[in-house]
Amino acid sequence: MQTIIKRIKKAYVETENCVACGCCVKVCPRDAISVPDGICALVAVQKCIGCGLCARECPASIISLLEVPA
Amino acid sequence: MKKHWYDFLWIPSLLYLTLGFFNILFAWLGLICFFVPLVISLFGGGKTYCNRYCGRGQLLALVGGRYGFSRKKDMPRFLRSKWFRYGFLIFFFVMFFQMLWNTWLVFSEVNDLRQAVTLLWSFRLPWHWAYHSSVAPWVAQFAFGFYSVMLTSTVLGFLTMLLFKPRSWCVYCPMGTMTQLICKAKA
Numbered sequence: 001m002q003t004i005i006k007r008i009k010k011a012y013v014e015t016e017n018c019v020a021c022g023c024c025v026k027v028c029p030r031d032a033i034s035v036p037d038g039i040c041a042l043v044a045v046q047k048c049i050g051c052g053l054c055a056r057e058c059p060a061s062i063i064s065l066l067e068v069p070a
Numbered sequence: 071m072k073k074h075w076y077d078f079l080w081i082p083s084l085l086y087l088t089l090g091f092f093n094i095l096f097a098w099l100g101l102i103c104f105f106v107p108l109v110i111s112l113f114g115g116g117k118t119y120c121n122r123y124c125g126r127g128q129l130l131a132l133v134g135g136r137y138g139f140s141r142k143k144d145m146p147r148f149l150r151s152k153w154f155r156y157g158f159l160i161f162f163f164v165m166f167f168q169m170l171w172n173t174w175l176v177f178s179e180v181n182d183l184r185q186a187v188t189l190l191w192s193f194r195l196p197w198h199w200a201y202h203s204s205v206a207p208w209v210a211q212f213a214f215g216f217y218s219v220m221l222t223s224t225v226l227g228f229l230t231m232l233l234f235k236p237r238s239w240c241v242y243c244p245m246g247t248m249t250q251l252i253c254k255a256k257a
Contacts, residue, residue, distance in 0.1 A: 020253070
Protein backbone atom coordinates (compact mmCIF):
# COMPACT_ATOMS: atom_id res chain seq x y z
CA MET A 1 0.00 0.00 0.00
CA GLN A 2 1.27 3.44 -0.87
CA THR A 3 1.68 5.82 2.06
CA ILE A 4 0.79 9.43 1.42
CA ILE A 5 2.96 11.93 3.23
CA LYS A 6 1.19 15.23 3.68
CA ARG A 7 3.49 18.22 3.25
CA ILE A 8 2.90 21.79 4.34
CA LYS A 9 4.80 25.00 3.84
CA LYS A 10 6.67 26.90 6.56
CA ALA A 11 8.69 30.11 6.50
CA TYR A 12 12.41 29.56 6.71
CA VAL A 13 14.86 32.35 7.61
CA GLU A 14 18.39 32.36 6.23
CA THR A 15 19.72 33.64 9.55
CA GLU A 16 23.25 34.43 8.35
CA ASN A 17 22.03 37.27 6.12
CA CYS A 18 19.08 38.51 8.20
CA VAL A 19 19.35 42.23 9.04
CA ALA A 20 16.84 42.00 11.92
CA CYS A 21 14.80 44.94 10.61
CA GLY A 22 11.52 43.41 11.75
CA CYS A 23 9.56 43.96 8.52
CA CYS A 24 8.43 40.32 8.68
CA VAL A 25 7.21 40.72 12.27
CA LYS A 26 4.84 43.48 11.22
CA VAL A 27 3.17 41.59 8.38
CA CYS A 28 2.80 38.17 10.00
CA PRO A 29 -0.95 37.57 10.54
CA ARG A 30 -0.25 34.95 13.23
CA ASP A 31 2.40 36.82 15.25
CA ALA A 32 4.67 33.90 14.56
CA ILE A 33 7.87 35.90 14.03
CA SER A 34 10.03 37.66 16.57
CA VAL A 35 13.52 39.15 16.56
CA PRO A 36 15.01 37.93 19.85
CA ASP A 37 17.91 40.10 21.09
CA GLY A 38 18.04 41.97 17.78
CA ILE A 39 20.16 39.34 16.07
CA CYS A 40 17.89 37.70 13.50
CA ALA A 41 14.27 36.80 12.87
CA LEU A 42 12.92 33.62 14.44
CA VAL A 43 9.83 31.81 13.18
CA ALA A 44 7.66 29.92 15.65
CA VAL A 45 7.07 26.90 13.40
CA GLN A 46 3.91 25.77 15.24
CA LYS A 47 2.24 29.10 14.59
CA CYS A 48 3.42 29.56 10.98
CA ILE A 49 0.75 28.88 8.37
CA GLY A 50 3.09 29.28 5.42
CA CYS A 51 1.21 32.20 3.89
CA GLY A 52 4.40 33.77 2.57
CA LEU A 53 3.62 37.37 3.49
CA CYS A 54 6.93 37.67 5.35
CA ALA A 55 8.88 36.26 2.41
CA ARG A 56 7.31 38.83 0.12
CA GLU A 57 8.00 41.68 2.55
CA CYS A 58 11.58 40.83 3.53
CA PRO A 59 13.79 43.54 1.97
CA ALA A 60 16.83 41.28 2.12
CA SER A 61 14.83 38.45 0.47
CA ILE A 62 16.16 35.87 2.90
CA ILE A 63 12.85 34.25 3.88
CA SER A 64 11.63 31.35 1.77
CA LEU A 65 8.86 28.81 2.09
CA LEU A 66 10.02 25.28 2.63
CA GLU A 67 7.89 22.18 2.38
CA VAL A 68 8.02 20.06 5.49
CA PRO A 69 6.13 16.90 6.47
CA ALA A 70 2.92 17.83 8.27
CA MET B 71 -5.03 45.45 13.64
CA LYS B 72 -4.89 47.91 16.52
CA LYS B 73 -2.74 50.97 15.88
CA HIS B 74 -0.32 52.15 18.53
CA TRP B 75 1.09 55.63 19.05
CA TYR B 76 4.41 54.46 17.62
CA ASP B 77 2.78 53.49 14.33
CA PHE B 78 2.57 57.20 13.55
CA LEU B 79 6.26 58.02 13.93
CA TRP B 80 6.45 58.48 10.16
CA ILE B 81 4.80 61.87 10.74
CA PRO B 82 7.69 63.38 12.77
CA SER B 83 10.06 61.82 10.26
CA LEU B 84 8.36 63.64 7.41
CA LEU B 85 8.01 66.81 9.48
CA TYR B 86 11.74 66.77 10.22
CA LEU B 87 12.67 67.06 6.53
CA THR B 88 10.07 69.79 6.01
CA LEU B 89 11.20 71.87 9.00
CA GLY B 90 14.83 71.72 7.86
CA PHE B 91 13.72 73.40 4.66
CA PHE B 92 12.56 76.44 6.61
CA ASN B 93 15.01 76.54 9.50
CA ILE B 94 18.17 74.47 9.33
CA LEU B 95 18.56 74.42 13.12
CA PHE B 96 15.80 71.80 13.31
CA ALA B 97 18.41 69.44 11.85
CA TRP B 98 19.81 69.03 15.38
CA LEU B 99 16.67 67.06 16.29
CA GLY B 100 17.95 64.32 13.97
CA LEU B 101 20.41 63.33 16.67
CA ILE B 102 17.46 61.57 18.33
CA CYS B 103 17.49 59.06 15.44
CA PHE B 104 21.17 58.48 16.14
CA PHE B 105 21.22 58.11 19.89
CA VAL B 106 17.90 56.39 20.63
CA PRO B 107 18.65 53.22 18.57
CA LEU B 108 22.15 53.00 20.06
CA VAL B 109 20.92 53.45 23.63
CA ILE B 110 18.14 50.87 23.11
CA SER B 111 20.53 48.26 21.70
CA LEU B 112 23.21 48.98 24.31
CA PHE B 113 20.75 48.57 27.17
CA GLY B 114 19.27 45.25 26.13
CA GLY B 115 16.42 46.40 23.92
CA GLY B 116 17.80 44.65 20.83
CA LYS B 117 16.56 46.14 17.60
CA THR B 118 13.29 47.46 19.01
CA TYR B 119 14.01 50.79 17.35
CA CYS B 120 14.11 49.29 13.84
CA ASN B 121 11.29 46.88 14.60
CA ARG B 122 8.92 49.38 16.12
CA TYR B 123 9.92 53.03 16.34
CA CYS B 124 11.80 53.86 13.13
CA GLY B 125 9.84 56.65 11.46
CA ARG B 126 11.79 56.46 8.24
CA GLY B 127 11.09 52.74 7.90
CA GLN B 128 7.40 53.41 8.42
CA LEU B 129 7.45 56.19 5.84
CA LEU B 130 9.09 53.90 3.27
CA ALA B 131 6.65 51.09 4.07
CA LEU B 132 3.73 53.51 3.69
CA VAL B 133 4.81 55.12 0.42
CA GLY B 134 6.29 51.98 -1.14
CA GLY B 135 3.88 49.47 0.32
CA ARG B 136 0.46 51.00 0.82
CA TYR B 137 0.70 53.64 -1.92
CA GLY B 138 2.52 51.27 -4.21
CA PHE B 139 5.52 53.38 -5.21
CA SER B 140 7.77 50.36 -5.34
CA ARG B 141 8.55 47.71 -7.93
CA LYS B 142 8.66 45.15 -5.09
CA LYS B 143 11.53 43.26 -6.72
CA ASP B 144 14.45 41.57 -4.98
CA MET B 145 17.50 43.74 -4.42
CA PRO B 146 20.59 42.71 -6.38
CA ARG B 147 22.61 40.19 -4.41
CA PHE B 148 25.64 42.45 -3.96
CA LEU B 149 23.52 45.16 -2.30
CA ARG B 150 22.36 42.58 0.24
CA SER B 151 25.81 41.15 0.86
CA LYS B 152 27.69 41.59 4.13
CA TRP B 153 30.63 43.43 2.57
CA PHE B 154 28.34 46.03 1.06
CA ARG B 155 26.52 46.58 4.37
CA TYR B 156 29.71 46.88 6.37
CA GLY B 157 31.40 48.85 3.61
CA PHE B 158 28.53 51.32 3.54
CA LEU B 159 28.72 51.63 7.33
CA ILE B 160 32.44 52.50 7.12
CA PHE B 161 31.84 54.95 4.28
CA PHE B 162 29.03 56.55 6.26
CA PHE B 163 31.30 56.87 9.29
CA VAL B 164 34.07 58.50 7.25
CA MET B 165 31.58 61.00 5.81
CA PHE B 166 30.14 61.64 9.26
CA PHE B 167 33.54 62.42 10.75
CA GLN B 168 34.34 64.63 7.80
CA MET B 169 31.17 66.56 8.62
CA LEU B 170 32.26 66.86 12.26
CA TRP B 171 35.69 68.05 11.06
CA ASN B 172 34.04 70.75 8.94
CA THR B 173 32.10 71.84 12.02
CA TRP B 174 35.36 72.00 13.97
CA LEU B 175 36.99 74.13 11.27
CA VAL B 176 34.14 76.63 11.50
CA PHE B 177 34.27 76.54 15.30
CA SER B 178 37.99 77.31 15.31
CA GLU B 179 37.41 80.08 12.74
CA VAL B 180 39.60 78.48 10.08
CA ASN B 181 36.69 78.25 7.65
CA ASP B 182 33.63 80.42 7.15
CA LEU B 183 30.14 78.99 7.45
CA ARG B 184 28.92 77.36 4.24
CA GLN B 185 25.17 77.82 3.91
CA ALA B 186 24.61 74.81 1.71
CA VAL B 187 23.30 71.26 1.90
CA THR B 188 25.45 68.63 0.20
CA LEU B 189 23.38 65.91 -1.44
CA LEU B 190 24.91 62.46 -2.01
CA TRP B 191 28.24 63.75 -0.67
CA SER B 192 28.87 65.68 -3.88
CA PHE B 193 26.12 68.04 -5.01
CA ARG B 194 26.03 71.33 -3.17
CA LEU B 195 22.54 72.76 -3.01
CA PRO B 196 21.93 76.39 -1.98
CA TRP B 197 20.03 76.42 1.31
CA HIS B 198 20.69 79.95 2.63
CA TRP B 199 17.00 80.76 3.20
CA ALA B 200 16.89 78.28 6.07
CA TYR B 201 19.55 80.13 8.07
CA HIS B 202 18.60 83.18 10.10
CA SER B 203 21.99 83.93 11.73
CA SER B 204 20.82 83.81 15.33
CA VAL B 205 23.34 81.24 16.57
CA ALA B 206 27.09 80.62 16.57
CA PRO B 207 28.32 79.71 13.06
CA TRP B 208 29.51 76.22 14.09
CA VAL B 209 26.03 75.37 15.42
CA ALA B 210 24.62 76.22 12.01
CA GLN B 211 27.45 74.39 10.20
CA PHE B 212 26.68 71.21 12.11
CA ALA B 213 23.00 71.64 11.27
CA PHE B 214 23.76 72.01 7.55
CA GLY B 215 26.07 68.98 7.68
CA PHE B 216 23.64 66.84 9.63
CA TYR B 217 20.72 67.78 7.43
CA SER B 218 22.87 66.78 4.43
CA VAL B 219 23.36 63.33 5.98
CA MET B 220 19.65 62.94 6.68
CA LEU B 221 18.54 64.19 3.26
CA THR B 222 21.08 62.03 1.44
CA SER B 223 20.03 58.90 3.29
CA THR B 224 16.36 59.70 2.66
CA VAL B 225 17.02 60.14 -1.06
CA LEU B 226 18.89 56.81 -1.16
CA GLY B 227 16.08 55.20 0.83
CA PHE B 228 13.42 56.43 -1.58
CA LEU B 229 15.50 55.45 -4.61
CA THR B 230 15.91 51.86 -3.44
CA MET B 231 12.25 51.85 -2.36
CA LEU B 232 11.20 52.67 -5.94
CA LEU B 233 13.60 50.20 -7.55
CA PHE B 234 13.35 47.29 -5.11
CA LYS B 235 11.27 46.55 -2.01
CA PRO B 236 9.71 49.34 0.12
CA ARG B 237 12.10 49.00 3.06
CA SER B 238 15.22 48.15 1.05
CA TRP B 239 16.97 50.96 2.94
CA CYS B 240 16.76 48.81 6.10
CA VAL B 241 19.17 46.31 4.54
CA TYR B 242 22.06 48.77 4.29
CA CYS B 243 20.96 51.38 6.87
CA PRO B 244 24.13 52.22 8.83
CA MET B 245 22.18 52.59 12.08
CA GLY B 246 20.59 49.17 11.57
CA THR B 247 23.94 47.57 10.78
CA MET B 248 25.50 49.22 13.81
CA THR B 249 22.75 48.21 16.25
CA GLN B 250 22.79 44.65 14.93
CA LEU B 251 26.56 44.54 15.45
CA ILE B 252 26.06 45.74 19.04
CA CYS B 253 23.42 43.04 19.60
CA LYS B 254 25.69 40.37 18.13
CA ALA B 255 28.62 41.53 20.24
CA LYS B 256 26.49 41.37 23.37
CA ALA B 257 25.18 37.87 22.66
